Amino acid sequence: MRLSLLFACACMAASAAGAENRAVLLGAGSDASDETGSAGISAAAEALEGAGFKVVSAFDSEIEASRELLGSLLSEDAPERSVILLSGRFAHAGGASWYLPGGLDAPSLADVDGAALSLGTVMEIAARSPGGAVVLLGARTHDTPEDERVALGTGVTAGLGRLEPPQGVTVITGTIPDIADFAGTRLVERGRSVPEMLEGASALDAYGFRSPLVTFLPREVSATPDAGDEAAERERQAWQESRETDTIEAYRAYLEEYPDGAFADEARAAIDGFARDPERIEAALDLSSDARQRIQRDLVLMGYETRGVDGIFGPGSRSAIRRWQGENGFEATGFLTAAQISDLDQMAEARRAEQAEEERRQERERERADRAYWEDIGRGQDEAGLRAYLDRYPDGAFSDVARARLDEIEGANDRAAWERAEAEDTQAAYRRYLDAHEDGAFAGRARARLEELVESEAEAADKAAWEEAREADTAQAYARYLEDFPEGAFSERARRRQAALTDDAPVDDGAIxxxxxxxxxxxxxxxxxxxxxxxxxxxxxxxxxxxxxxxxxxxxxxxxxxxxxxxxxxxxxxxxxxxxxxxxxxxxxxxx
CATH class of the missing domain: 1.10.101 (Muramoyl-pentapeptide Carboxypeptidase; domain 1)
Known part of the structure; x- marks a missing residue:
């Protein structure tokens, strides 16, 4: 379901508050008393509310209600931090995955988009809080009783599919109890980064944004300034502006003014994060579209398919980068450093040089085989050998010579055939010539002479028929002539004589x-x-x-x-x- 559909729901459910922390928790299950059900959702919601999040939650809600709750994250001002927890059943097909709300049964590939929540849309919503978005996916285990498992239709498979979170989004997966426990305990610990929260949580898997230097929830300020403390309020506003700008320059500006301020540690950690976070390191390179296309071409050349060379680092390119990094001794982050780009470029240039050398070797081999075959056929001394050479090497080293010699041979054959036809000077002879040399040098002359012979033969037949009719000199004889030669040379004379013999015209006694x-x-x-x-x-x-x-x-x-x-x-x-x-x-x- 696209964001536009969810935004309509958000208009009803989202408040007009500014950039605040928000959480949406959805659960689905058949037994609300089970620890995998509403109890875990409730505990996580209570913990997040205690950490300052505005929380909306539901258990076994219908699809429209689930979309309305999820739409609460789509206020005009994106949340500074957002948490989306989905626990229950999941399904996938191809590269897409869906969360199945309560009461849904037997979705197929044809209707799952309308009946379930697309995880692609869920992550797109979370991406509105880059660096501060966590998506928690708690799935039912394989030992779920048979009568509690959801039936799936054609084309859809149970469970989570391939997950490729967008930039700045952290996705954590596990069983429903482990996810609920993580949301209610570790996720709300202040001053800790996501990787620190995941230490020791071996049952959980994490994807996407995982910077060890960016804390999810800031530490509590040891001494909360009084409302009338203007200096403390100015510092808090300066820090808030630095967080909203979220650049190295903004954090340095804060530290220059408040080197020992209440948020100094977080500012320094954020600056370190820019220097160490793979995504930010690549972003700082400000790669042009041409540079990205060259990287994509290099990856494809090295055997890592990017699913397009378009200058856009989408899921296909990120996956290719991770595979290249993992197979070449780098941390598989999916984001490149300047040194890695240089290494990739050198590797690609070496591969291009190898390919060029292989092409040269193959060309030398083709030339050797070409020359050897030319020698084998006696250097094209006969027509059969020349044609065999051109069939095998139409663009070979000796193809021009072979064609020139064939032209000479064909010209000689053409002339000899013409001379034979001319000597015989019959329709059959000229037709044989034209059958063998339709476009020969003498084809025009052959057609002209053939036409003459055909005309001459027709005239002779016409004259012979006329002489026969005149000798008989009967109406029937002239009728036979006219039947065979209605437009013959003597047709008018035949008609007049026929009319005279049948009394259809007056007889001129003085006729010559x-x-x-x-x-x-x-x-x-x-x-x-x-x-x-x-x-x-x-x-x-x-x-x-x-x-x-x-x-x-x-x-x-x-x-x-x-x-x-x-x-x-x-x-x-x-x-x-x-x-x-x-x-x-x-x-x-x-x-x-």
Missing amino acids: SEAEARQAEAALGLNQISRSLVEAQLLAQGFSPGRTEGQFDGNTRAALERYQEARGLPVTGYVDRKTLNRMIADGLPLPR
């Missing part, structure tokens, strides 16, 4: 026969140049004669028929004197 038309054209004695000019004129007039190369093929004959029909001339498809004269009148140039 094809033989007569052929003879008339031959009598003109047109040479190839003249024929080319005729084709050019047909093209210019928009009658599409096909290629203008001086060969009167089917396309030319069809164009001549369309021209003659358009000009009112006898439609024969052959050039006679009348047709030639009309072309001259239309602009046909006469050859010289």
Whole structure:
């Protein structure tokens, strides 16, 4: 549950008092008379109240009531010191843990966040009192009777999971009796640090902030100044300001003014704490984001995963730092000193040098194997060897040479294949060439010649079908021709002759026969140049004669028929004197 949800509860339960000491104690159990139940909570609450804490406590409260009590720590002014004691049942999944309030049964991973208190949220609340926050977690033991154990749903495991307290928070775990006893006795001893309180308490485990030089509760002032003692009141105010500022400079300023003051020992201890406390030592280094990222990269390089290289020392980075410290002879605090950063940097540089040397060794080995294989294939004297080399070493030392030689071989093969196709000069030959050399140097010429052959073959078939139809000279024969060649060179002539034979068009008794038309054209004695000019004129007039190369093929004959029909001339498809004269009148140039 996020802080924002708890803050809503705090608005109802928290007082407007300033920075004071506060405690929240929650217990859960089925037997209130048991020493693991309300009796321990009550004793701890009484002891903390006697030490000056404002205490709220409850036993077997529902979840909303528990959140409201916990929200009492969220007043506008954070408590100077805060104690949170949770005793009873806990559960965890992955990196998260929860405290299970009274009456809760069978929470699963899907609903545990709404039904229980997240220890992450509990510690976040405690972190509002850095250096003065203690979270006490009393768990039920494994020998709890079966009928008193909580049933858990899918994905949730009983007990505490991994604990990673935030900065300035101390977490202490143990059995419920041991935790309650610690809260009611040792925790309220004045002038002692948390590590001193834990001496001899072997049944307890502590995590997070544990400075031996920072007292949790200050010693009582031996002589309480009278209300009218203005000098003593000024000293108390100066000390309070030093505590609120909590810097070396603030404590030194207090000592300069009150070297033998009532709080002088605590001021000196706080100054020593800045010099010895790992967290403060690292904070004093004022590491930039770039410096933190370099440290994270060094840790990852050394095999300590930080769960990100982002310049933020979160739980993953702190865990990595602790592992590195523990494995290299340092106290595993999770916070770095300048000397440790220097050592880590030197170790990482040595590892980088090792990696660079290993990469160079591997590169030398790759080069040796590369050269040896090149020699084995005869230094690329044949196509198969060159292709085998490039398959194994596409970026090898001899890859450029191999590709150049392959280009030469492929060029020679390409030319030889083209020469064979050109010599055969058939559709099949050019198709074989294109199948083997789709992008070859002669592919364009092969496609062009293939197209010519296809056209020529089509024209020949068209002409043969026309000759067959004309020889039969029946409506059925012309119909067969038109079925096979609806757009053929002779299609217009076929349709007219078919219509004439079926009485669909008037028969012109004075029509010129094809033989007569052929003879008339031959009598003109047109040479190839003249024929080319005729084709050019047909093209210019928009009658599409096909290629203008001086060969009167089917396309030319069809164009001549369309021209003659358009000009009112006898439609024969052959050039006679009348047709030639009309072309001259239309602009046909006469050859010289």
